[in-house]
Amino acid sequence: MEIALETAAEKAGDEKEQELALELTYGLTGDWAVGVDLPWRRKEDGADRSRGLGDVALFTKYRFWRRDALGLQESAALALKVVTDSADAATSPPLGKGTADAILGLTWGYESRKWYRWASVRYRYNGAGRAGVDRGDILRLDLAGGIRPRPGGYLEPDTVWLLELNGEIQQKARLHGQDLAATGGTQWFVSPGLFWTLRNFAVKAGVQIPVYTERNGDRPDADYRLRLILEWHL
Numbered sequence: 001m002e003i004a005l006e007t008a009a010e011k012a013g014d015e016k017e018q019e020l021a022l023e024l025t026y027g028l029t030g031d032w033a034v035g036v037d038l039p040w041r042r043k044e045d046g047a048d049r050s051r052g053l054g055d056v057a058l059f060t061k062y063r064f065w066r067r068d069a070l071g072l073q074e075s076a077a078l079a080l081k082v083v084t085d086s087a088d089a090a091t092s093p094p095l096g097k098g099t100a101d102a103i104l105g106l107t108w109g110y111e112s113r114k115w116y117r118w119a120s121v122r123y124r125y126n127g128a129g130r131a132g133v134d135r136g137d138i139l140r141l142d143l144a145g146g147i148r149p150r151p152g153g154y155l156e157p158d159t160v161w162l163l164e165l166n167g168e169i170q171q172k173a174r175l176h177g178q179d180l181a182a183t184g185g186t187q188w189f190v191s192p193g194l195f196w197t198l199r200n201f202a203v204k205a206g207v208q209i210p211v212y213t214e215r216n217g218d219r220p221d222a223d224y225r226l227r228l229i230l231e232w233h234l
Contacts, residue, residue: 005229022038032063061078062077072112074108078105116148143165146162168188170186
């Protein structure tokens with residue numbers, strides 16, 4: 001069993017969003033886990049403000065390949081998340097999307113006593129909201145590297161420094177079969193982070209810094225995205 005408390009914040013022009021989420025994960029086997037995300041959100045868009053429960057999400061992850069060697073482990077896994085339509089979409093700005101979405105991902109990881117490497121590709125299928133707008137699917141690409149400066153024992157605090165490259169490619173939204181011009185685009189982020197553990201307790205922190213943006217229409221570019229996760233493994 002894993003219990004995680006997660007807080008996140010992001011800003012793009014006058015648009016701001018903060019989220020506090022409780023994540024519960026249960027390992028059915030050593031390779032297969034299921035869980036639920038319970039988010040609370042606060043959003044701002046200029047003078048408009050809203051807050052309340054966000055869309056609850058259900059997820060599962062299955063590790064289908066694993067290789068163990070002296071001092072290292074490699075593995076690959078499939079992940080699926082379903083983001084329900086459970087938040088209030090009538091607020092301004094809306095807390096919910098008015099539709100259920102699905103995310104399918106493939107991940108690979110290499111973890112040794114000193115070096116870490118991860119890669120993933122995720123595809124988010126965004127459904128059509130209550131206004132009939134198909135919001136455009138998103139392809140996400142992630143590459144990460146990490147280093148443990150001082151390998152220690154299990155009972156000692158452990159620190160891994162991380163650096164990621166994150167890409168997001170979103171299709172244009174569609175209404176009645178026609179593309180909406182001021183939608184879709186590509187964003188890339190460089191993301192320094194920290195992974196700190198003490199036995200069965202972990203802290204994960206990172207910030208996404210935009211380095212390339214090509215978005216259609218006159219929309220604000222992302223200024224930053226922050227995330228902090230506290231995990232407790234039972």
